[in-house]
C-alpha cells in the first residue's frame with residue numbers, strides 16, 4: 001500500500017494524453033514545491049473518469065514529478081474490507097504518518113485514495129452505521145489536515161456520482177479533473193509509449209514493421225480503446241509472438257525456438273481480431289454518465 005519516498009524520474013513520460021489536466025496539476029501542485037515562495041496548494045483533488053484511462057498512472061507520475069516526497073496509495077476497497085473499527089484506525093494512522101513525514105522530514109506528503117468511492121459513498125445510500133462513521137471520520141481528518149503540514153490528498157474514482165456530497169464542500173475536494181477516453185492523437189502517444197515499454201521486455205520490437213504509419217493505423221482502428229485496452233492489446237500480441245516463435249512439442253514436452261522473438265505488426269493485428277475493448281463491453285451511457293458529472 002505504501003510507496004514511501006519516490007525518487008525523481010522523467011515526469012509524465014509514461015502517460016499519453018490528458019495534456020490539459022497534467023498542465024493544470026503541475027501548476028497547482030508541482031510549481032509551489034519548486035518555487036517555495038509561492039503559496040502551497042492545500043485543498044483536496046478529485047480525479048474522475050471511466051476505468052482504464054490512466055487515473056492511477058497520472059497520480060504516480062505526479063508524485064514522480066515532485067521528486068523526493070512521501071507518497072501513500074490507499075486502496076479504498078482494501079481499507080473498507082478491514083474488520084469494523086480497523087479501517088478507521090488505519091485511516092487515522094495514514095494521516096498521522098503523512099503529517100510526520102511532512103513536519104519532521106520536511107517532505108511533501110501525498111495521500112492518494114484510489115477507488116475512493118469504496119470508502120466515501122454517499123451516507124444516504126450507506127447500508128451500515130460503519131460506513132457512515134467511516135465517511136465522518138474521513139471528513140474530519142480531511143478538515144484537519146490543512147494545519148498538519150504539507151499534505152495533499154487526492155482521490156480517484158470511476159463512480160463520481162456515488163460520492164458523498166459533503167466531499168465537494170470548499171477546501172475538501174472541490175478541485176476536480178475529468179480524465180476522458182483518449183482521442184486519436186492520445187492513442188498515438190499511448191501506442192508509442194507501449195512500443196517503448198515492450199521494446200525493453202527482452203524482445204526487440206521490430207521497428208521497421210511498426211513504423212509511424214502503422215502507429216497511425218492502429219490509433220485509427222482502436223477508437224473504442226482506452227489506455228488500459230491498448231496495453232491489453234500489446235500484452236495479447238506479446239503472447240501471440242511467443243506462440244509464433246516458440247513451439248511446444250507435445251511428444252518431448254520441450255520448447256523449440258523457431259524464429260527471433262520479435263513483436264511484429266502481424267502479432268498486433270492478430271491480437272486486434274480477438275480483443276474486445278472495455279468501452280465496447282460497456283455502453284455509450286457510461287460516457288454520458290461522466291459527462292453529466294462534469295457539468
Ligand SMILES: Nc1ncnc2c1ncn2[C@@H]1O[C@H](COP(=O)(O)OP(=O)(O)OP(=O)(O)O)[C@@H](O)[C@H]1O
Pocket residue numbers: 014015016017018049050051052053054055056057058156157158190193226227228229231
Ligand atoms: N493515458 C494513458 N497513457 C499510457 N498508459 C495508459 C493510459 N491510460 C491507461 N494506461 C495503461 O493502462 C493501465 C491502467 O491504467 P490506470 O490503472 O491508471 O487506469 P484508471 O483510470 O486508474 O482505471 P480504474 O478506474 O479502473 O482504476 C496503466 O497502468 C497503463 O499501462
Ligand SMILES: [Mg+2]
Pocket residue numbers: 055056057114115156
Ligand atoms: Mg485506478
